[in-house]
Amino acid sequence: MSAFDSFKDHSKEGKVFFSRALIAFLVVILLMGVLISRLYYLQVIQHDQQAAKSDDNRVQLKPVGPTRGLIYDRNGVLLADNRPSYSVTLLKEEVKDIDATLAELEALIPITERELKSFRKRLKQRRRPYETVPLRFRLTDEEIARIAVNYQRLPGVQVEADLIRYYPYGASLVHAMGYVGRINENELKRVDGTNYSATHYIGKLGIEKFYEPLLHGSVGHHKVETNARGRVMRVLERTDPIPGRDIVLHLDIRLQQAAEKLVAGRRAAIVAIDPSNGGILALVSTPGYDPNMFVTGISSKDYNALRESRELPLFNRALRGQYPPGSTIKPMVAMGVIDSGLISPNHTVHDPGFYTLNKGGRRYRDWKRGGHGKVDMEMALYQSCDVWFYDVSNRAGVDVISDYLGRFGFGQVTSLDLPEALPGILPSRAWKKRTGRGSWYPGDSLNLSIGQGWMLATPLQLATASSVMANRGIWKQPRMLKGVVQQPAVAEGELQNTNLEAGAGIERNSLLEGSVIDITGLEGTGAVLPDVQLKTPEYWQKIIDGMIAVVHGKRGTARKIGKGIDFQIAGKTGTAQVVGIKQDEEYDADKLDERHRDHALFISFAPADKPEIAVAVIVENGGGGSSTAAPVARGVIDAFMALKQADQEKELQHAQLGSPQAALSIVQLAPGDQP
Known part of the structure; x- marks a missing residue:
């Protein structure tokens, strides 16, 4: 027998093959057992836990910010309104390349260095998953259209509607009422993070700051179903937010404007008080500045101009x-x-x-x-x-x-x-x-x-x-505060009228005499x-x-x-x-x-x-x-x-006509009108 024939031992080869096949079969059986046991563990033993995780990925709890309460003067004239505004936002989870997306947006709409800096700062702040981060506010119709036709090239970019504060009387009331502005990280640490999870603005000065707990309201939540990209498919459950309380001030805008006119062009202050109750009827500090510039963020140029002015418009002389x-x-x-x-x-x-x-x-x-x-x-x-x-x-x-x-x-x-x-x-x-x-x-x-x-x-x-x-x-x-308007049991859409003309008052059937709650002892x-x-x-x-x-x-x-x-x-x-x-x-x-x-x-x-x-x-x-x-x-x-005589004559006319006047009736006074 030659050496070559020793390699032709078919019996031995068969045994080797069988042993190897058996080992492979056992390994396969073992792996299948492990797989089946793992499937059993996941599908049976941990079914409830895994189902909950699946729902967490599919169902999101989305906070819904409340509508900020309105501010009226003693006669029902609207002093602080909420107006719709459109902003462009980015959803970080959907944006693959932030810098590239920002570059494409800059080619479509003007974006300042300050807005980019603020955006990157907000991007680093603590936030909920799938919560959008605003980039630019107050978009024009043309800018909205430019973004809309390019949605397919801008994954994660959205145009969102929001209600922002608007002060129809501008500089006339800034030192009396203060203003709201973008909420910052330090302010978020001082408030209830959950209640402010969908709020972009907070009171910065004056009445807006002091009565923030009243004006803000309570956050609502929508349980929504999302796809793998985080897009909302449908709303499963909703808990509507509780709007902020509307407040009424002792301030009389007609007297405020009359007093302001008397010291126009001078560095001056006027304070008028009702001795019977301590209500501040007018609080003037001139010169002033337009608080609307601060709501969504003032530019460095405008702020430096105010800060460096010799007239000190930012200085509240009255207080x-x-x-x-x-x-x-x-x-x-x-x-x-x-x-x-x-x-x-x-x-x-x-x-x-x-x-x-x-x-x-x-x-x-x-x-x-x-x-x-x-x-x-x-x-x-x-x-x-x-x-x-x-x-x-x-x-x-x-x-x-x-x-x-x-x-x-x-x-x-x-x-x-x-x-x-x-x-x-x-x-x-x-x-x-x-x-x-x-x-x-x-x-x-x-x-x-x-x-x-x-x-x-x-x-x-x-x-x-x-x-x-x-x-x-x-x-x-x-x-400053005269009272808080008692919220009637009506639909929120009827209660929160955000389409009032600048300076217009309110007339609600539910706001009859006595609906303003006294806050003596607050x-x-x-x-x-x-x-x-x-x-x-x-x-x-x-x-x-x-x-x-x-x-x-x-x-x-x-x-x-x-x-x-x-x-x-x-x-x-x-x-x-x-x-x-x-x-x-x-x-x-x-x-x-x-x-x-x-x-x-x-x-x-x-x-x-x-x-x-x-x-x-x-x-x-x-x-x-x-x-x-x-x-x-x-x-x-x-x-x-x-003004007192004019109001008395108006009340007499109402009495003669047999139509009792509401506590807060319509006052058609535009910001430019004279008292």
């Missing part, structure tokens, strides 16, 4: 402007020194035009060169005699003056719902030591008594103090002060008589504004120095730069016997309070009285 109050605090100072019992209400001084603490010492000058002669308290008020206040403050001391000024709200925030308000500065012995300025000196008391020195107050505080004086000490906390940001209780209540009328003489007396500093009216105004002029004047110099406005001239101030309330409005005015670098600020206050009061 954050801290000015020396000047002589406007003299009624409160006079009240303090006589009610304390340290000074008689019949106290008189001789005013030669200056006051000295020591013979031959520093002269504290009166505003009137040559002085006023013999001066009592009433004359000191209506002629604003500084020397009388120098004398009584030196006799009474700082503790009494600081105490009584604090009772009127100076040195603290007392408003309910204006979180941007500043407290000003109310100097005292403790304050001076606490701030490292040393001990208190008699000269400090003299400066404080005429509203100069370290004391600072905001226009809101001056209006508040005037309101307390008008109420004879009864405190009504200043507030917890706010400011201190709630007790009523000012005098040891001698008769002193209220003495001080108020002096304030009436300011306007209606023959020698009152504001007597020019007291002509031609059939009611009395109680007021007090004030002039606050911006730069110091040396003792041997005289104030000459013509020689000073305009921004170094005195501020003009005036506080008032009317009618003096039954006050219905309290007004504070400051005109920066306006000069004398009697010549500049007082006429503005008179204009505000005149506008208020004229």
Whole structure:
């Protein structure tokens, strides 16, 4: 047998083949067993769990943002609306190449570097799966059409409709109401992430910020069936969102516009308050800016222009402007020194035009060169005699003056719902030591008594103090909110009307008398002060008589504004120095730069016997309070009285026609119309 024949052992080859085939068969059987057992485990044992996972991939819980509540003035005029806007968004899960998609979109519609930067920042933020990320807002019809015809080349790109805030009165109300803007990552950390999962905007300032919990509403959810690409195929279940509450402010847009017109072109602030309830009727700070620019994001160019303007349009003078109050605090100072019992209400001084603490010492000058002669308290008020206040403050001391000024709200925030308000500065012995300025000196008391020195107050505080004086000490906390509109049991589409014309009011059958809920006692940001209780209540009328003489007396500093009216105004002029004047110099406005001239101030309330409005005015670098600020206050009061009469006549007409007026009726007032 040859060596070649040994390779022809068929029996041995058969055995080898059989053994190999058997091993392969067993391996196949084993693998099939593993597969079958795995299938059994997945299909039987873990059926419920896997079915749930399958539903999770197929069924998505999509949040639905609520409609933001509307804001109305006291007469039902719409101040903050919701308007439809279209934006282009990207669904990250469907976009294969973000940069390439963005490049294609840039070829179709204009996209700024700022918008691209904001988009990439939002893309990195925490979000739900299959949640779109906005790229550009407020698309035009032409831009929407360009994107629509190119959908097949832009997977993951969508055009979505959204409701955005719109302020029909623009700059007129920005410092009174604030505005909403794009919600950022820090704000998302402070709110309920679930409730804001479909919300793109949040209140940034003012009323919009303070009442965010009321205005926002509650998020809804839609359970939707999606395909493998995440596209919604159908809605399986829906839980509709609860819209935000509509709120009504004490503000009267007609009075607001009238007041704004009186200080147009000037750096000024006006605050008008209803003494009976603390409601803020007007809150003006000029110049202002259009809040609509901030809603979807302001451009760097526009923002820098606002920020770098010498007129400071972003600065809320009414709430954050801290000015020396000047002589406007003299009624409160006079009240303090006589009610304390340290000074008689019949106290008189001789005013030669200056006051000295020591013979031959520093002269504290009166505003009137040559002085006023013999001066009592009433004359000191209506002629604003500084020397009388120098004398009584030196006799009474700082503790009494600081105490009584604090009772009127100076040195603290007392408003309910204006979180941007500043407290000003109310100097005292403790304050001076606490701030490292040393001990208190008699000269400090003299400066404080005429509203100069370290004391600072905001226009809101001056209006508040005037309101307390008008109420004879009864405190009504200043507030913007009048009430919350009670939501009737109607369909959401009927309740949330987003198609109102700019400035139009509302007329809903369900909003009858009493449908505005009072919110007295709502917890706010400011201190709630007790009523000012005098040891001698008769002193209220003495001080108020002096304030009436300011306007209606023959020698009152504001007597020019007291002509031609059939009611009395109680007021007090004030002039606050911006730069110091040396003792041997005289104030000459013509020689000073305009921004170094005195501020003009005036506080008032009317009618003096039954006050219905309290007004504070400051005109920066306006000069004398009697010549500049007082006429503005008179204009505000005149506008208020004229509006009151017009409303009474309208109510009378409704009564004669037998058609009761709704609490919030239609007010056809376009933003450009005059009151």
